[in-house]
Amino acid sequence: MNAVQSEACVRGAYDAVADTYADHFRGTEPELPIDIAMIASFASLVPVPKRTIDAGCGAGRMLPVLARLGCDVEGFDLSPEMVRRARRDHPEFPTRVGSITAFPNEDASVDGVFCWYSTIHTPDAELATAFREAHRVLAPNGVLLIALQTGTGVVDVSSSYKRFGHQIELHRYKRSPAFMGDVLVTAGFALESEFSRRAAEHERDGQAILIARRAS
Numbered sequence: 079m080n081a082v083q084s085e086a087c088v089r090g091a092y093d094a095v096a097d098t099y100a101d102h103f104r105g106t107e108p109e110l111p112i113d114i115a116m117i118a119s120f121a122s123l124v125p126v127p128k129r130t131i132d133a134g135c136g137a138g139r140m141l142p143v144l145a146r147l148g149c150d151v152e153g154f155d156l157s158p159e160m161v162r163r164a165r166r167d168h169p170e171f172p173t174r175v176g177s178i179t180a181f182p183n184e185d186a187s188v189d190g191v192f193c194w195y196s197t198i199h200t201p202d203a204e205l206a207t208a209f210r211e212a213h214r215v216l217a218p219n220g221v222l223l224i225a226l227q228t229g230t231g232v233v234d235v236s237s238s239y240k241r242f243g244h245q246i247e248l249h250r251y252k253r254s255p256a257f258m259g260d261v262l263v264t265a266g267f268a269l270e271s272e273f274s275r276r277a278a279e280h281e282r283d284g285q286a287i288l289i290a291r292r293a294s
């Protein structure tokens with residue numbers, strides 16, 4: 079397995095599995111109530127008028143969740159096929175193709191950035207770029223959420239898609255909240271909260287959710 083996957087490879091993998099992913103994860107079935115509570119906490123911290131970007135929105139399942147929590151939400155994703163499904167399944171929300179390493183948004187134009195497991199394929203060397211981009215598009219006091227799997231090393235997720243008939247190469251990184259927190263602080267954020275929990279029965283790894291505010 080190649081330890082560093084290019085954005086083109088990640089895009090290709092998600093393009094191939096987009097319909098399978100969107101059919102399988104329609105709502106928040108995989109999330110625990112405490113995860114939803116963290117999302118609600120994030121939404122409450124996003125300053126008014128709560129313009130919020132779901133960065134790496136996939137097929138858009140979190141767009142209505144954020145909207146119900148009062149966010150004025152739009153999304154983008156690296157994979158055009160994921161965006162096609164987001165537009166089909168959630169046509170009431172604007173979505174477009176874009177990367178967290180070059181947000182398709184103006185400077186200081188949003189109040190919240192929501193990265194729900196969308197930095198898990200980004201190599202360490204590109205994380206700082208992604209967080210600097212989130213910092214650039216956030217207005218002063220804007221709030222960022224990052225959800226991730228915890229631990230160390232690389233996990234091959236290709237096998238999860240084999241039973242659906244997909245032959246793709248895709249892996250994700252496990253990281254410590256402390257490491258992610260350090261990269262966030264270096265990018266100009268102040269950490270507001272750091273939540274981590276053990277893996278639930280249906281999960282392979284522990285999970286963490288970091289909430290940070292644009293500090294400078």
Ligand SMILES: C[S@@+](CC[C@H](N)C(=O)[O-])C[C@H]1O[C@@H](n2cnc3c(N)ncnc32)[C@H](O)[C@@H]1O
Nearest residue numbers: 092134135136155156157160177178194195196
């Ligand atoms: C595990 S899925 C999560 C999708 C969505 N957030 C959800 O919870 O259903 C990871 C998503 O991140 C997207 N992604 C990966 N790298 C990205 C990047 N550099 N920029 C934007 N999206 C990216 C993938 O295309 C995929 O849709």
